[in-house]
Amino acid sequence: SQPEEELSSLEKIKENDVIRIGVFGDKPPFGYIDENGENQGYDIYLAKRITKDLLGDESKVEFVVTEAANRVEYLQSGKVDLILANFTVTPERKEAVDFANPYMKVSLGIVSPDGSVITDVEQLEGKKLIVNKGTTAEMYFTQNHPDIELIKYDQNTEAFNALKDGRGDALAHDNTLVFAWVVENEGFTTGITELGNQDYIAPAVQKGDTELLNWVNDELKKLGEENFMHKNYEATLKPVYGDTVDPESVVVEGGIVE
Amino acid sequence: MQDLGVRVLFQGINMQRLLGGLLITGRIALVSIILSTVLGIAFGLLMLRKNKIINILCRIYLEAIRIIPLLVWLFIFYFGVTKAFRIHLDGEVVCIIVFTLWGTAEMGDIVRGAVTSLPVHQKESGKAIGLTDLQIYRYIIIPQAVRRLVPAAINLATRMIKTTSLAVLIGVIEVLKIGQQIIESSILKTPTASLWVYGFIFFLYFIICYPVTIFSRKLEEKWQS
Amino acid sequence: MGVEDQKPLLQIKNLHKKYDDLVALSDISLEVHSGEVVVVLGPSGCGKSTLLRCINGLEEIQSGEILLDNKIINLDKTQWHQIRQKIGMVFQSYDLFPHMTILENVLLGPIKVQKRNREDVIKEAKQLLERVGLIDKIDAYPRQLSGGQKQRVAIVRALCMNPEIMLFDEVTAALDPEMVREVLDVMLELANQGMTMIIVTHEMAFARAVADRIIFMDKGKIAEIASPEEFFTNPNTERAQKFLNTFSFDNERSNNK
Amino acid sequence: MGVEDQKPLLQIKNLHKKYDDLVALSDISLEVHSGEVVVVLGPSGCGKSTLLRCINGLEEIQSGEILLDNKIINLDKTQWHQIRQKIGMVFQSYDLFPHMTILENVLLGPIKVQKRNREDVIKEAKQLLERVGLIDKIDAYPRQLSGGQKQRVAIVRALCMNPEIMLFDEVTAALDPEMVREVLDVMLELANQGMTMIIVTHEMAFARAVADRIIFMDKGKIAEIASPEEFFTNPNTERAQKFLNTFSFDNERSNNK
Amino acid sequence: MDFTDVPFIIKSIPLYVEAMKVTLVIGLLGIVLSLLLGLLCSIITYYQVKGLKRIVAIYIELSRNTPLLIQLFFLYYGLPQLGIKLESTTCAIIGLTFLGGSYMAEAFRSGLEAVSKTQIEAGLSIGLTNPQLIRYVILPQAIAVAIPGIGANAIFLLKETSVFSAVALADLMFVAKDLIGMYYKTNEALLVLVIAYLIILLPMSLGITLLERRIRYAGFGR
Numbered sequence A: 001s002q003p004e005e006e007l008s009s010l011e012k013i014k015e016n017d018v019i020r021i022g023v024f025g026d027k028p029p030f031g032y033i034d035e036n037g038e039n040q041g042y043d044i045y046l047a048k049r050i051t052k053d054l055l056g057d058e059s060k061v062e063f064v065v066t067e068a069a070n071r072v073e074y075l076q077s078g079k080v081d082l083i084l085a086n087f088t089v090t091p092e093r094k095e096a097v098d099f100a101n102p103y104m105k106v107s108l109g110i111v112s113p114d115g116s117v118i119t120d121v122e123q124l125e126g127k128k129l130i131v132n133k134g135t136t137a138e139m140y141f142t143q144n145h146p147d148i149e150l151i152k153y154d155q156n157t158e159a160f161n162a163l164k165d166g167r168g169d170a171l172a173h174d175n176t177l178v179f180a181w182v183v184e185n186e187g188f189t190t191g192i193t194e195l196g197n198q199d200y201i202a203p204a205v206q207k208g209d210t211e212l213l214n215w216v217n218d219e220l221k222k223l224g225e226e227n228f229m230h231k232n233y234e235a236t237l238k239p240v241y242g243d244t245v246d247p248e249s250v251v252v253e254g255g256i257v258e
Numbered sequence B: 001m002q003d004l005g006v007r008v009l010f011q012g013i014n015m016q017r018l019l020g021g022l023l024i025t026g027r028i029a030l031v032s033i034i035l036s037t038v039l040g041i042a043f044g045l046l047m048l049r050k051n052k053i054i055n056i057l058c059r060i061y062l063e064a065i066r067i068i069p070l071l072v073w074l075f076i077f078y079f080g081v082t083k084a085f086r087i088h089l090d091g092e093v094v095c096i097i098v099f100t101l102w103g104t105a106e107m108g109d110i111v112r113g114a115v116t117s118l119p120v121h122q123k124e125s126g127k128a129i130g131l132t133d134l135q136i137y138r139y140i141i142i143p144q145a146v147r148r149l150v151p152a153a154i155n156l157a158t159r160m161i162k163t164t165s166l167a168v169l170i171g172v173i174e175v176l177k178i179g180q181q182i183i184e185s186s187i188l189k190t191p192t193a194s195l196w197v198y199g200f201i202f203f204l205y206f207i208i209c210y211p212v213t214i215f216s217r218k219l220e221e222k223w224q225s
Numbered sequence C, D: 001m002g003v004e005d006q007k008p009l010l011q012i013k014n015l016h017k018k019y020d021d022l023v024a025l026s027d028i029s030l031e032v033h034s035g036e037v038v039v040v041l042g043p044s045g046c047g048k049s050t051l052l053r054c055i056n057g058l059e060e061i062q063s064g065e066i067l068l069d070n071k072i073i074n075l076d077k078t079q080w081h082q083i084r085q086k087i088g089m090v091f092q093s094y095d096l097f098p099h100m101t102i103l104e105n106v107l108l109g110p111i112k113v114q115k116r117n118r119e120d121v122i123k124e125a126k127q128l129l130e131r132v133g134l135i136d137k138i139d140a141y142p143r144q145l146s147g148g149q150k151q152r153v154a155i156v157r158a159l160c161m162n163p164e165i166m167l168f169d170e171v172t173a174a175l176d177p178e179m180v181r182e183v184l185d186v187m188l189e190l191a192n193q194g195m196t197m198i199i200v201t202h203e204m205a206f207a208r209a210v211a212d213r214i215i216f217m218d219k220g221k222i223a224e225i226a227s228p229e230e231f232f233t234n235p236n237t238e239r240a241q242k243f244l245n246t247f248s249f250d251n252e253r254s255n256n257k
Numbered sequence E: 001m002d003f004t005d006v007p008f009i010i011k012s013i014p015l016y017v018e019a020m021k022v023t024l025v026i027g028l029l030g031i032v033l034s035l036l037l038g039l040l041c042s043i044i045t046y047y048q049v050k051g052l053k054r055i056v057a058i059y060i061e062l063s064r065n066t067p068l069l070i071q072l073f074f075l076y077y078g079l080p081q082l083g084i085k086l087e088s089t090t091c092a093i094i095g096l097t098f099l100g101g102s103y104m105a106e107a108f109r110s111g112l113e114a115v116s117k118t119q120i121e122a123g124l125s126i127g128l129t130n131p132q133l134i135r136y137v138i139l140p141q142a143i144a145v146a147i148p149g150i151g152a153n154a155i156f157l158l159k160e161t162s163v164f165s166a167v168a169l170a171d172l173m174f175v176a177k178d179l180i181g182m183y184y185k186t187n188e189a190l191l192v193l194v195i196a197y198l199i200i201l202l203p204m205s206l207g208i209t210l211l212e213r214r215i216r217y218a219g220f221g222r
């Protein structure tokens, strides 16, 4: 990355004794801020463990709250060392950042109000679909269904609020997120549970930062041996999903996909 | 349960967090205002120089800052500059840089306006009682220019305070962002949270800016001769 | 007083002054003796203000000499602020400093320029303000005064520097008639006390009353120098005649009055 | 002209006018006959302007009657704009409309208020402007004119409404001396042509020359009514005497002149 | 520093053109409504209309002492809780008008105050009726004086439209953020954004400067 820098990124993190990790602040249960102002969620659970293994103490992490559309920028401009913000691996993104091995599976889900549930993409013709800027949902619909009108928001909160306020007919987002939201919001149904390809969510580092990348991959492998991601699921997602979701359809253990 | 919505402001440490966010907002505003005042006075004096090239350069700077929306400047510095030069700039730092660049331009223009609007005969009657050029500045021009510019400068300060709200759009965790986080985490229990939280922040800005506005108006009335 | 046998206090020799291409003053020569009151008359734009401004160094001149106490004063630009202490000047516009009280306005010169003792100056300032009837306005600000009061303070401000000569440039032109009188009375009193003065005015009755000598200017030149009696009853030049006519209205009404 | 045997053109009976608690005019009664020129004199603040403003309906009065052509005009507020057509007024400040040319300024009243034929009015306006020597300024804007020229246009603007009486309120007070004369000359000519006028002025020589009658006011009352000769040579009241003294400077200089 | 992805820039131009229309439409609508609201407020203040005068005063203080972004969030996310749901376009126009009205009122007020009392009396004394007085004397002068202020406000309001991207209005700023989020061409997106704003604002600013200069130097000319 920075040629004039003698220290490698990993050494620099250790030197500073702090790692800056970009996470979501408004995407429960993956990355959000609780009422005490603490970062919480599936991504955060992993981030804390990574910090502990790297720097010896999980409090040495500095969480940087990002928005969907910011994540690449944050890495590229060096505002964060690592992104753990529900970052789906896509070809475009691969050109901009380096992804480590995945820790989660995802595809798109579409949620709509109970009265007029959308169960097929065709039904969206002529209707308004809410998406988040810079998400896979936005890209999927921009590329595959350019004629569906999209209403775009910067932040998840705004997007889901807009759905509740009836500013659109449905909302497309990662199915993992949609599942959780529906559980807590009566009157809405995930009419389409899997749309597009099965995608993977992975940590991302700055392009060319192979040292940190390799370290993260090794770390994921080691964590797989102790089934860490399942523990993470139990702690952060289970309380929300209950039994409505099969853990195996979400969790990727050890960075390995079958 | 609308009437209970206001409770969201007092749940947990919400109020503390909001006020903490306000502190960040205030810090950005204060630092920018102080820097703008100092640099703006220098810039204003620079503009008063009778040098063509300096004047043109100052003009270009002033117009460039004025014509491009501040939000665009924030983005240029936050994403463009940091990416182009591969340097890490914190959102708060970017805000301070951009607001200071803006404030300096505006303050400079206020200073220039205050000095040039003084009637010529003030200077001449200073000369006529034998004051040296330096004394004319010290006893006649500066005190009167200050009276003319202080109200405008205070007015600029309130504009800068209001503009800090843009910081949220480049991800600074200030009062508005914290407000959004509170809305997010209480949306299930308190559906009217956004009404109350945004209303409260609206009110916060008002009670900070309004007294300052009143103060500058009073000062203006007092110093108008 | 026999002023003629003394050396003149102020001497102007062959003064030329241009604004860019416009000749404002050409070949002006003039002597003013100590205690003398010279009134300068002439149509608008003839160069009266310019003359006073040159004497006070507010305008640069192209050629000629200005001598005060037999010393040339127009050589060194940097010394003007010292010479100006000896030359008091009052303008048409009320030029008090609006951010200072009346007393502060008067004290500024003596204390900051002449570095005189504050107590002494205050005493003198109060005496002068008393004389012009404004002692009770000492702590007021200029905006609280009428135009006539402001001009009286401006005169005091100049006087308090103990100048050797005073220049007045249409000091009553912007005033209401009653206020004109109160300012002119102050000037008359000064004249009676022997102050050397050059006065530009459009008040003919006053000019006649106060002047020792009248200078009539036209188009940047001195057209006539005369005693007031001579000038007002029987001016030499046709131009002066015409000028004086604009101030009289004899036999103008043709109807049955 | 034998004005006394006609009915007066303007009659003011027991006029009282207050600004809040301040009595500005008290018990003013006055008659002005057709073709008469009345000059109102008096110290500042005595109510001269207020009197003219009341006659023109710019101020409300507390009691009294104002009659024009034997009709009471101060009863119905809503009718003032019709009566004002018959009463021309010119103020001290150059009150031309800055966004209109000279001609447009003059035409506004006759065309918009009196709904007269445009061609006729233009012809009349041009004649009037010719008479005051401003025909070449017809398409100029007020800012391109000197103060004196502006006042002459303001007079033409009022005249072009063919008023029965003209009111002048210190129309030369803000002018340079040369310009004073050009405006006063226009007024003198009007007087000679038999226009009925009430003039407030501080130009004593002019007042004496133009007036058929002098009204001297003091503290909101009419203190003296006299012919100009009488008033200027031998005023009845002490107050008028004192007033006239402020304009003379006899024997003021005590030194060796 | 490479802005070299020219194909990307060309590809994105139609998007910016669309967005520019949105910015312009919202901006101009907001400006026109602000002018109307401002004129109304200034006339209420000028004629000291009882009752309304106080409301106008309160409105002006509220509008001038709070940030547009917060006003907007309150309108867009807060009000639906009270059952008032406004489209983002509506919100933007209301927000801009709420903000702009007070600024325009200020400009008009200074214009009206600049018409001296003697001008009004001069008009009265040639027999003009009140409506005629307003039409021929007061308004032409007041507007001439107010124009520099109005122009500055108009530019200010157009610039303020950039924050509407935060309530999902597809204006210029919105498109730039969108492109950055999807394709990570930050420099290119920002470059085109700046150019787009310059295309709108430069002519406007130049025009206003010229107008202002003409009023200042030519006085009240044609």
Ligand SMILES: Nc1ncnc2c1ncn2[C@@H]1O[C@H](COP(=O)(O)OP(=O)(O)OP(=O)(O)O)[C@@H](O)[C@H]1O
Pocket: C019, C022, C024, C042, C043, C044, C045, C046, C047, C048, C049, C050, C051, D176
């Ligand atoms: N700063 C200046 N620049 C250029 N020309 C000037 C300047 N000041 C005065 N003039 C011109 O010089 C000439 C003399 O002007 P001056 O002010 O001395 O006349 P004045 O006799 O004082 O007239 P007034 O009675 O109107 O005050 C005039 O033609 C005037 O236009």
Ligand SMILES: Nc1ncnc2c1ncn2[C@@H]1O[C@H](COP(=O)(O)OP(=O)(O)OP(=O)(O)O)[C@@H](O)[C@H]1O
Pocket: C176, D019, D022, D024, D042, D043, D044, D045, D046, D047, D048, D049, D050, D051
């Ligand atoms: N609009 C007003 N409100 C209150 N008082 C006023 C107003 N206009 C005039 N006055 C007062 O009424 C009195 C008469 O004023 P007026 O202007 O008629 O005097 P004047 O004789 O015209 O004086 P001047 O010679 O200075 O013009 C003065 O005491 C003045 O202060």
Ligand SMILES: [Mg+2]
Pocket: C048, C049, C050, C169, C170
């Ligand atoms: Mg002069």
Ligand SMILES: [Mg+2]
Pocket: D048, D049, D050, D169, D170
């Ligand atoms: Mg008056």
